[in-house]
Amino acid sequence: MIPLYSPGTxxxxxxxxxxxxxxxxxxxxxxxxxxxxxxxxAGAWAMVLCGYMLAFRRWRGAAALLSRLWALKWLALLIAVPQLIFVPAPEAVITSARILAVVMLAGLFTLTTRVTAVMELVLLGFRPVERLGFGRLGLTAERVALAMSLTMTAIPTVFGFYGDIREARRARGAKQGPGAVVSTTTALLVMTLKHAEETAEALVARGVR
Known part of the structure; x- marks a missing residue:
């Protein structure tokens, strides 16, 4: 599971x-x-390493860094494999490294920044846009901030669903293979849609449309 904010000083x-x-x-x-x-x-990755060590100190920083890298292993493969097929290896390595470095830094941002702080930042930045007339179209700063908040919280939720599905399959002794991919994807889709429906119902109940 990829967490959002991790408390720290x-x-x-x-x-x-x-x-x-x-x-x-x-x-x-x-x-x-x-x-x-x-x-x-290389400089971007140096920032990644220094950032995680600064945020979580010594072994906790290394653990957080390795945990994030492990969580992104499939994304790394998805980025690197096509690059290695279509472009020379050195270029593929550089391209994959710079993309993953930005993803890792974005992860560090979410780990060290509360969702409420991000929402306040979105509210502050979108106020001028709202005054240009977008508010009359229903595109208010509050709605944009809410959408951002729901998106940020949905990511770890979906990863949590994936972890639950894997644990359930492991407990049943289910075999791996193409069929496992299909069943896992189907279960994940069903759980995600159910969560989205429940979230929508909760928002409607609170008068958010």
């Missing part, structure tokens, strides 16, 4: 959400502009 936890988001965007722009630079990709 580090400098990264105390840093303003806006400053961390600006830094994340800056790194994303850097690896996009200098996409063929191994040095830029």
């Amino acid at each position: 580090s400098a990264l936890h105390r840093a303003p959400a806006g400053a961390k988001l600006v830094a994340l965007v800056a790194v994303g722009l850097a690896v996009s502009i200098w996409r063929d630079s191994a040095w830029v990709a």
Whole structure:
């Protein structure tokens, strides 16, 4: 399961959400502009390593880093394999490394930033857009912030469903193979849709449409 906020008292936890988001965007722009630079990709990964160590201190930082990497193993394969097929190996490695570095830094942002702080940041940033007339169309800052919050909380929820399904299959002694992929995907889809329906009903009950 990929968690969201992890409580802590580090400098990264105390840093303003806006400053961390600006830094994340800056790194994303850097690896996009200098996409063929191994040095830029290495620098991004150095930031990943330093960031996790700073946020969680020593062995906890290493554990958080390894846990996040393990959780993203299938995403890493999904990114790397097509690259290795269609482009030279050095370019594939650099491209995969820079994309995963940004994903890891985004994960660090969510681990060290409360969802409420992100919502406040979205509210602050979207207010000027709302004043341009989008509010009359129903696109208010509050709704955008709510959508962002639901998206952020949905990610670990879906990963939690996946973990539950795997544990249930393991407990039953189910075999691995193509059939297992289909059954797991189907169960995950059903659980996700059920959760989405329950969330929608809860929002309607609170007058959110």
